[in-house]
Amino acid sequence: MSQVKVTDGTSVRAVKPEPRHWVERYADHLYSYAFARLEHEEQARDLVQETFLAALEKVSEFQGNSSERTWLTAILKYKIIEVYRKRNSGLRTQRMEEEPEPEFFEEGNGHWKEEYSPRPMRTEGADPLTNKELAAILKKCLFKLPALWLSVFTMKHMDDAATETICKELKVTPANFWVIIHRAKLNLRACIQRSW
Amino acid sequence: MGPIKKIQYDCRHATYLIEKKQHTSLTISERMQLVIHLSGCSVCRLFQQQSRWINHMVRGLFHSAEGRENKLDDEYKRQLQDKINERLK
Numbered sequence: 643m644s645q646v647k648v649t650d651g652t653s654v655r656a657v658k659p660e661p662r663h664w665v666e667r668y669a670d671h672l673y674s675y676a677f678a679r680l681e682h683e684e685q686a687r688d689l690v691q692e693t694f695l696a697a698l699e700k701v702s703e704f705q706g707n708s709s710e711r712t713w714l715t716a717i718l719k720y721k722i723i724e725v726y727r728k729r730n731s732g733l734r735t736q737r738m739e740e741e742p743e744p745e746f747f748e749e750g751n752g753h754w755k756e757e758y759s760p761r762p763m764r765t766e767g768a769d770p771l772t773n774k775e776l777a778a779i780l781k782k783c784l785f786k787l788p789a790l791w792l793s794v795f796t797m798k799h800m801d802d803a804a805t806e807t808i809c810k811e812l813k814v815t816p817a818n819f820w821v822i823i824h825r826a827k828l829n830l831r832a833c834i835q836r837s838w
Numbered sequence: 839m840g841p842i843k844k845i846q847y848d849c850r851h852a853t854y855l856i857e858k859k860q861h862t863s864l865t866i867s868e869r870m871q872l873v874i875h876l877s878g879c880s881v882c883r884l885f886q887q888q889s890r891w892i893n894h895m896v897r898g899l900f901h902s903a904e905g906r907e908n909k910l911d912d913e914y915k916r917q918l919q920d921k922i923n924e925r926l927k
Contacts, residue, residue: 661926665919673910678903687910691918698925751839752848760884765891770899780895798861799893800900805861823861824854827889834892 659704659713664694668711672718679722679796681781689725693718719801723812726789746828760831763838776838783833791826794819845871852882856889 669690676686696717697704704713746758754760770777784792793812797803803811809819839847852875855868864872876883910918 661922662919664922665915669915669918670909674903674908677908678900686908687914690910691921694918694922695925698922747850751844752850754849754881759881760888762884763888765888768891770895771902776895777899780892780899784896795896796900799896820854820858824857827857827892828853831885831888831892 658706659697659701659710661694661698661701664697664710664714668714669694671711672714675715676718676722679800680725681785685725689718689721692721696721719797722796723789723793726792729785729789743825743829744832746832758832761835763835768838779834779837783830783837786833787826787829790814791822791829794822795826795830798823842874845874846878848875849879849882849885852876852879853885853889856882856886860890860893 672690672693673686676689677683680686680689693714697714704710708716744758746755747753748755768776770780784795787795790812794808794814797808797811798805805816805819808814809816814822845851852872855864855872855875858864858868859872876886
């Protein structure tokens with residue numbers, strides 16, 4: 643990478659993609675990123691490969707206004723969302739019959755229905771980083787969420803993405819965004835309550 | 839039902855505001871509604887506590903998974919770089 647002068651006199655780095663170094667520089671990062679969101683080794687490996695190959699196809703589009711790493715991660719992110727969608731479409735018919743999404747509140751006044759009303763849980767000192775059972779429950783419950791909700795939820799909680807960005811990338815309206823965040827949490831919490 | 843009573847009963851709306859509040863600032867009206875509701879609803883106070891706990895867990899879990907730097911094996915990496923080089927020709 644070399645320094646170039648641009649017209650206003652400031653120095654910027656001319657970032658050119660260097661595919662010959664991609665694997666050594668980014669493969670482990672991309673794999674960790676994918677694995678953290680998919681919990682599946684083989685799918686994570688495949689997505690790293692797909693990301694590199696997709697990036698090669700559009701290497702000319704790389705603007706250099708983000709780092710190579712950021713650019714590659716963005717491509718990977720879309721591929722992860724695709725996997726959520728695929729996983730979900732495979733499960734949908736089956737799940738609809740098994741457990742329809744519960745209605746947590748009374749229709750008229752919005753009060754908690756007795757059977758869904760939150761009860762105390764062992765939250766004090768409960769940490770999935772040290773407690774494997776809790777970690778497994780949390781993951782199981784997350785991956786039960788519908789694909790779009792899971793995409794919204796992970797982008798918000800794992801990537802700290804701005805709400806506007808998520809809405810744009812996933813094509814949801816801001817109003818719908820908050821509805822999704824709300825429904826996702828209600829379902830996630832209820833699922834954890836059932837198992838923990 | 840008067841407006842205050844409605845707010846006091848409406849746990850659906852209160853939990854919605856609890857979620858929204860964790861990501862953005864509420865309007866003054868929303869903040870007032872939430873304060874009124876939570877002052878009388880121990881179940882939603884519990885929900886709020888558990889909801890924060892879940893956010894905290896999700897964050898911790900995923901960031902630690904990323905931080906672990908799960909490594910791809912060298913053989914797979916070599917094949918991957920070969921495929922890339924192949925297409926660069």
